[in-house]
Amino acid sequence: MGCLLSTPEVAGGARRRPRNIGEVVVFVPGLRIPRPLDFAQPLGDGLSKSLVERLSALRTRIEVMAGQEAPMTTKPRRTATQHGGSTLTDLQQALEDYLPVLLGLVENGNWLKHNLRFCWINQEDDVEETTMSDSWYEVLSVLHLMAVLLLSQANLLLLPNKFTSGYQSTALEDCKRASIDIFLKAAGYLDFAVQKVLPQLPLELRSDLPLDLSEGVLKALCLQALGQGVEIQLGMAIDSIKATLAVKRRLACEMVKYWHQAEEYIKELPVANGWGEKHKLFIQWKHIEAKAIAYYLHGLILEEGNTSAGIAAAALQAAEEYLKESKMACDSFHVTLPSSRNPPPWGASKYLAERIPKDISSKTINWDSQKHEMIKHVAPALPDFVLSLKPDEYQLPSTDPSWNDLHAQNVVPTK
Numbered sequence: 001m002g003c004l005l006s007t008p009e010v011a012g013g014a015r016r017r018p019r020n021i022g023e024v025v026v027f028v029p030g031l032r033i034p035r036p037l038d039f040a041q042p043l044g045d046g047l048s049k050s051l052v053e054r055l056s057a058l059r060t061r062i063e064v065m066a067g068q069e070a071p072m073t074t075k076p077r078r079t080a081t082q083h084g085g086s087t088l089t090d091l092q093q094a095l096e097d098y099l100p101v102l103l104g105l106v107e108n109g110n111w112l113k114h115n116l117r118f119c120w121i122n123q124e125d126d127v128e129e130t131t132m133s134d135s136w137y138e139v140l141s142v143l144h145l146m147a148v149l150l151l152s153q154a155n156l157l158l159l160p161n162k163f164t165s166g167y168q169s170t171a172l173e174d175c176k177r178a179s180i181d182i183f184l185k186a187a188g189y190l191d192f193a194v195q196k197v198l199p200q201l202p203l204e205l206r207s208d209l210p211l212d213l214s215e216g217v218l219k220a221l222c223l224q225a226l227g228q229g230v231e232i233q234l235g236m237a238i239d240s241i242k243a244t245l246a247v248k249r250r251l252a253c254e255m256v257k258y259w260h261q262a263e264e265y266i267k268e269l270p271v272a273n274g275w276g277e278k279h280k281l282f283i284q285w286k287h288i289e290a291k292a293i294a295y296y297l298h299g300l301i302l303e304e305g306n307t308s309a310g311i312a313a314a315a316l317q318a319a320e321e322y323l324k325e326s327k328m329a330c331d332s333f334h335v336t337l338p339s340s341r342n343p344p345p346w347g348a349s350k351y352l353a354e355r356i357p358k359d360i361s362s363k364t365i366n367w368d369s370q371k372h373e374m375i376k377h378v379a380p381a382l383p384d385f386v387l388s389l390k391p392d393e394y395q396l397p398s399t400d401p402s403w404n405d406l407h408a409q410n411v412v413p414t415k
Contacts, residue, residue, distance in 0.1 A: 023343040024334075026155035026228055027282040029148055029221070030123030030275045032141060032212055033066045034059065035131075037118065047112070051101075051402055058098040065091045066145070088156075092149050095142050096397075102142065103396060104403035105135040106200070124217065124276035125210035132208075136200040139396075140213055143193045150186035151225065154179045158232075160346050172346075176232050183229035188392030190222035196396075211269060211276060220266040220283060226389045227258030227286065233389075234293070235347025245301055252294035252348075253382050254389075259287035274337040281336055285329035292322035293348055294382050296356050302380070311380050316359075318379035323356050 039056045069087050105113045113135035120141050121129045157175040194215055198206060211217055234251040237243035262283045271277050299315030334340045345353050 018338045021338045021340045023159055024155065024282075024340040025158040025343060026151050027224065027279060028152045028155055029212065029279055031066055031069060031148060032123055032145055033121040034063050034141070035119035035121065035129060036060070036063060037116065039116065051104075054402070055101055058094070058101055061094050062091070062098060065094055088149055088153050092146060095146050095149075099139070099142055100397045100400040101402070102135065102138060103399045106139060107399055107403075120210075122210040122212050124212045124271060124279060127210060130208075130210045132205060134201060134205060136197060137205070137209075140193055140197045140201070140209075143189045143197060144213055144218070147186040147189040147193075147221065147225075150182050150189070151221075154182045154186075154228070157182070160343050173236075176236055176347075180229045180232050183225040183232075184389065184392045185394075187222045187225040187229075187390075188394040190218050190225070191391040192394040192396075194218050194222070211271065214269065216265045216269050217279070220262045220279075222391060223258050223262035223265070224283060224286075226387075226391070227255055227262060227290070229389050230255045230258060231286075231290075231348055235351075238348060238351045245297060245304075249294065249297040249301055249383070250385050252290065252297050253385050254387055255290040256287070256294050256382060257385075257387055258389075259283060259290050263287050278333065278336045278338070278340075281329065281333040285326060285333045288322055288329050289326040289349070289352065291382075292319050292326050292356065293352050295319035295322060295379060296352070296359075298380070298382055314379045319356055323352060326352075 037056075037059060039052050039059075065087065069091050105116070114133050116135065116138075117131050117133050118135070118138040118141070119129055119131040157179050160172065198215060198218075201209075206215075230251055234248060234255060237248050237251055266280050266283055269276070269280075271280050295315050296319035299312050299319060302312035302315055330342065334342065
């Protein structure tokens with residue numbers, strides 16, 4: 001059975017939090033960073049020296065790279081490394097290299113999975129770091145970090161100011177398409193973590209996981225990735241002359257459902273510090289913004305149909321109210337530390353900001369002040385569509401072959 005050690009946050013601790021994270025398209029929680037770990041003493045009698053050294057080298061590489069990358073995850077410019085890729089890509093590769101070797105500690109009833117005390121620095125939890133003597137905790141932490149790195153990559157891809165005017169349109173379209181694949185891949189890591197890895201931990205350890213790895217946060221982050229993927233699809237549909245109003249409304253309504261589900265998972269969690277509170281505010285903001293777009297498109301379709309003018313006007317008026325509310329939610333998100341700012345509007349957000357104030361003023365009913373608070377309550381219900389985006393299917397890689405060699409030699413004891 002694994003044991004737990006949590007360290008309260010103290011002044012001058014290892015956790016580093018930036019004051020400002022710049023422009024944000026995709027919310028990226030702060031990176032959890034692994035603390036140094038000595039593999040030799042607890043594993044020395046059970047494993048070959050070469051495998052212990054390999055585990056140590058792979059994890060140390062992650063410790064160093066994650067520590068360097070953590071302050072940089074939201075920077076708009078990346079620096080190339082000696083390997084030719086971005087530091088994000090290199091860290092992702094380091095995690096993928098480590099995972100197959102790590103899995104040897106948890107598979108085939110290997111009792112060694114409880115011999116190591118894995119410690120990670122938290123970001124969304126009040127507790128600065130959490131240590132557990134269960135290798136499944138390490139697997140869960142690795143998958144979470146892999147997903148967060150993908151979200152960071154998507155944010156960098158979607159920052160409009162990274163493009164020059166000469167090729168902005170083509171480059172941004174390519175980045176939008178690439179970001180959807182990234183969102184689905186990140187959602188796949190998180191969905192697998194919830195469905196397959198969390199159940200491997202004893203209930204008493206699951207209840208002591210840091211907020212960053214709690215089931216609610218993992219599910220909310222997964223749904224966020226899917227919701228932002230649909231947002232990109234909607235923006236592309238808005239820019240396409242071939243996309244019908246019905247297609248745009250469907251995407252907007254799906255987006256509302258994703259963000260609603262994400263908010264349901266995170267709203268009751270005890271987030272009290274910067275990253276956790278900022279995460280909750282981001283989901284609230286995007287949920288309200290999605291409602292504004294959905295009601296606007298729904299109102300336009302109702303206008304074209306046989307619905308009474310009053311019902312269509314109520315939907316459009318609700319869109320205007322949600323737009324006002326989303327602007328306030330946006331401001332609350334950005335001023336919460338670490339502070340951030342909106343990039344120039346584009347896609348669905350630009351459509352929202354430009355079209356709703358222009359179109360709705362001439363189409364809506366003049367509500368008196370007494371009815372003003374009832375506008376959203378009398379709006380017609382949005383259509384309920386089956387959600388189309390699903391997380392990519394993910395499976396853990398095969399255990400590194402070096403473990404098979406040890407089992408064949410009866411080097412690894414099992415219960």
